[in-house]
Amino acid sequence: MQLDEFNLGEKVSVIDNAITGVIIEISQREIKLKDENGFVYTYLHNEVVKVFNFNESFVENHKSFIKEINTTTRKKEKKSQIQEILEVDLHIHQITKSNKYLSNFDMLNRQINFANQKIKFAIKNNIQRVVFIHGIGQGVLKSELYKVFKKYKVEINDANYQKYGQGATEIYIYKN
Numbered sequence: 001m002q003l004d005e006f007n008l009g010e011k012v013s014v015i016d017n018a019i020t021g022v023i024i025e026i027s028q029r030e031i032k033l034k035d036e037n038g039f040v041y042t043y044l045h046n047e048v049v050k051v052f053n054f055n056e057s058f059v060e061n062h063k064s065f066i067k068e069i070n071t072t073t074r075k076k077e078k079k080s081q082i083q084e085i086l087e088v089d090l091h092i093h094q095i096t097k098s099n100k101y102l103s104n105f106d107m108l109n110r111q112i113n114f115a116n117q118k119i120k121f122a123i124k125n126n127i128q129r130v131v132f133i134h135g136i137g138q139g140v141l142k143s144e145l146y147k148v149f150k151k152y153k154v155e156i157n158d159a160n161y162q163k164y165g166q167g168a169t170e171i172y173i174y175k176n
Helices: 056-061 063-080 104-124 140-149
Strands: 011-014 020-026 030-035 040-044 048-050 085-089 129-133 154-158 168-173
Touching (some): 011 030, 085 104, 104 129, 104 140, 140 154
Parallel strands (some): 085 129
Antiparallel strands (some): 011 020, 011 048, 020 030, 129 168
């Protein structure tokens, strides 16, 4: 994509990744976007696409329908008290652009720091359940994660085996 095809404030999605956000910075090669949780990501221009926005006439013609859906959804959410789960994929290719020049130690440190950020984010935003997808491997990352978890007031369990397999751990964060 060419540089002039993107503008600050436009909503974009990342190709091959479930990240959507608003463009906050554009350089010659890269685009920085901020997702709805406030996390900032950097991608090459050819790794993002614009998100389709409905035109104003569409919104005007469907305003009452949209309002009805939003009201119904909010009522259902309040009634069922849906408990939000934050999923955190700690595979190195998910949290860094390139691990080409990183040692195993550096990669582990980035993964642990990322996990720490996500726990703090969950605590700040009252998200009580967090699933860390760490993979199976040699078990080094998992054991280091357990050390991190012990710093917080959490309950540690294996994540849902049917959904995540053996390579994930779920924590439940107790409210103070």
